[in-house]
Amino acid sequence: MYISIVEAYREYSVEDRGRMAALERVNLEIGKGEFICLLGPSGCGKTTLLNLIAGFDRPTSGFVRINGETVTGPSENRITIFQNYGLLPWRTVLRNVELELEARKTDKKERRRIAEEYTELVGLSAYKNHYPSQLSGGMQQRVALARALAVDPEILLMDEPFGALDAMTRMSMQDEIERIWREKKKTIIFVTHDIEEAVFLADRIVIMTSFPGKVKSVIDVPLARKRDRTGADFLKIRDRVFAEFELKTDDEPEYYL
Amino acid sequence: MIKMDLLKRAFKVIISISVLTGIWQLTVLSGRFEKSLLPSPAGVFAGMSGLIKDGTLFTNLGVSLARFLTGYLTAVITGVTLGLLLGWNKSVWSYIEPVVQVLRPVSPIAWFPFIVLWFGIGDAPAVVTIFIAAFYPILLSTVSGVRNVDAVYLKVADNFGIRQPQLLFRIILPAAFPLIANGLHIALGSARVFLVAGEMIGAQSGLGFMIINARNSLRSDLVLAGIIFIGILGLLLDRLIRFLENRIKRKWGVSAEVRD
Numbered sequence: 001m002y003i004s005i006v007e008a009y010r011e012y013s014v015e016d017r018g019r020m021a022a023l024e025r026v027n028l029e030i031g032k033g034e035f036i037c038l039l040g041p042s043g044c045g046k047t048t049l050l051n052l053i054a055g056f057d058r059p060t061s062g063f064v065r066i067n068g069e070t071v072t073g074p075s076e077n078r079i080t081i082f083q084n085y086g087l088l089p090w091r092t093v094l095r096n097v098e099l100e101l102e103a104r105k106t107d108k109k110e111r112r113r114i115a116e117e118y119t120e121l122v123g124l125s126a127y128k129n130h131y132p133s134q135l136s137g138g139m140q141q142r143v144a145l146a147r148a149l150a151v152d153p154e155i156l157l158m159d160e161p162f163g164a165l166d167a168m169t170r171m172s173m174q175d176e177i178e179r180i181w182r183e184k185k186k187t188i189i190f191v192t193h194d195i196e197e198a199v200f201l202a203d204r205i206v207i208m209t210s211f212p213g214k215v216k217s218v219i220d221v222p223l224a225r226k227r228d229r230t231g232a233d234f235l236k237i238r239d240r241v242f243a244e245f246e247l248k249t250d251d252e253p254e255y256y257l
Numbered sequence: 258m259i260k261m262d263l264l265k266r267a268f269k270v271i272i273s274i275s276v277l278t279g280i281w282q283l284t285v286l287s288g289r290f291e292k293s294l295l296p297s298p299a300g301v302f303a304g305m306s307g308l309i310k311d312g313t314l315f316t317n318l319g320v321s322l323a324r325f326l327t328g329y330l331t332a333v334i335t336g337v338t339l340g341l342l343l344g345w346n347k348s349v350w351s352y353i354e355p356v357v358q359v360l361r362p363v364s365p366i367a368w369f370p371f372i373v374l375w376f377g378i379g380d381a382p383a384v385v386t387i388f389i390a391a392f393y394p395i396l397l398s399t400v401s402g403v404r405n406v407d408a409v410y411l412k413v414a415d416n417f418g419i420r421q422p423q424l425l426f427r428i429i430l431p432a433a434f435p436l437i438a439n440g441l442h443i444a445l446g447s448a449r450v451f452l453v454a455g456e457m458i459g460a461q462s463g464l465g466f467m468i469i470n471a472r473n474s475l476r477s478d479l480v481l482a483g484i485i486f487i488g489i490l491g492l493l494l495d496r497l498i499r500f501l502e503n504r505i506k507r508k509w510g511v512s513a514e515v516r517d
């Protein structure tokens with residue numbers, strides 16, 4: 001497989017309480033070009049798992065392998081988009097998008113051309129000389145997306161990228177990321193705790209539960225794209241995901257839906 | 258709108274100066290103070306225009322400003338450079354910090370005996386005094402600026418393969434800049450207070466010398482004239498740095514704040 005997560009386990013030592021598992025052993029295989037959503041409540045280890053794949057963090061035991069190579073640190077081949085965007089406030093939109101190209105010492109003209117291209121792709125050409133503080137949250141997230149895409153990584157890792165956006169902006173960003181994923185054929189691992197978002201975007205949804213954080217199950221979403229958020233099939237899968245989380249309390253009677 | 262505001266403010270300034278001058282004039286008229294102890298507003302005003310007309314003011318002002326700039330800029334360069342290195346290197350800083358914390362509260366004036374011994378007379382004492390006053394705030398704010406760089410910027414840099422020295426110039430320095438600029442402002446404030454202090458020991462020119470010289474010739478009107486010029490100069494320096502700071506902060510995406 002393209003990405004293999006094998007028996008990956010991460011624990012932290014917490015004062016007073018000794019070692020605490022942030023993530024129980026995870027086994028997961030991800031194919032190239034797949035759109036994977038990590039879905040679960042707060043504290044279930046979504047960020048922990050994403051950081052292991054990104055290489056910002058290492059598993060206590062087990063390993064993550066990408067293209068047959070064990071991950072030992074961050075790489076330009078998998079770019080993370082953070083929830084708070086991580087844009088550099090002292091750089092304009094274009095100069096933010098150029099950041100990695102600059103570090104790689106790409107020729108200045110070429111750099112500009114690539115930055116313009118990706119700024120255009122996310123629909124921000126009119127704002128290319130604005131500073132991040134002059135943009136709305138949704139626009140800032142687009143800049144972060146353009147900046148990540150300009151690196152041309154094979155893998156995009158997104159940690160609750162739309163968590164801070166209002167419902168309308170969030171939906172248009174979902175459309176946008178879906179379009180870009182289809183166009184650019186990236187492998188995307190996308191963290192969210194919004195069930196509809198996961199059903200709309202994912203090829204497969206990795207369901208995670210907390211105390212301790214672990215992968216509970218993986219659900220296929222065999223819906224054609226572009227998906228209709230109100231279609232009967234869509235709602236059926238959404239209900240299945242709901243049910244997955246309900247099973248956690250299987251000693252209680254079913255009481256909803 | 259803006260014009261009205263400006264007019265209103267100018268009006269207030271004029272009122273406050275007039276009232277102050279009025280009280281001063283009344284005190285002088287009461288005749289309870291000797292002329293050499295409390296010069297009259299008219300006398301000081303005459304002294305001020307005299308200093309302007311014969312060029313004494315501008316010569317000395319130029320000299321003082323040159324010394325101030327030399328001392329301040331030296332402090333900026335050494336303070337920021339050391340601050341970047343020490344802020345990045347936590348273990349070295351933990352050894353240096355206690356020394357800095359002990360030396361920092363010491364007024365540059367306490368160093369005068371050594372300053373004279375080590376640097377003699379002329380330009381050097383004034384420059385060194387300004388340097389000491391400006392150095393610590395710049396060093397400390399740079400160190401804390403570097404240490405408070407948002408972790409997400411460092412993660413982004415790591416992810417994008419940005420390593421030293423690019424990391425320093427592309428990420429850390431600009432990220433720390435708002436705090437550094439704040440330190441530069443504080444340093445300017447504390448150095449400004451010592452603008453003329455160093456010139457009162459062994460200098461033969463500058464605003465400080467102008468005041469000492471006037472005192473030696475028992476011209477209290479000229480002493481006060483000198484003091485007023487220093488006040489105005491200090492105010493202008495403060496406005497200048499605030500203007501620059503706000504411009505930079507706006508560019509850095511930090512909402513421009515005006516502190517008093």
Ligand SMILES: Nc1ncnc2c1ncn2[C@@H]1O[C@H](COP(=O)(O)OP(=O)(O)OP(=O)(O)O)[C@@H](O)[C@H]1O
Binds near residue numbers: 023
């Ligand atoms: N650096 C750390 N030190 C100690 N414990 C940690 C650390 N990072 C994470 N944890 C713990 O690991 C567990 C999983 O954390 P993680 O951040 O992965 O959750 P998450 O699913 O991303 O939650 P959220 O939706 O709130 O972001 C939590 O219980 C958290 O307290």
Ligand SMILES: [Mg+2]
Binds near residue numbers: 046047048
């Ligand atoms: Mg998280």
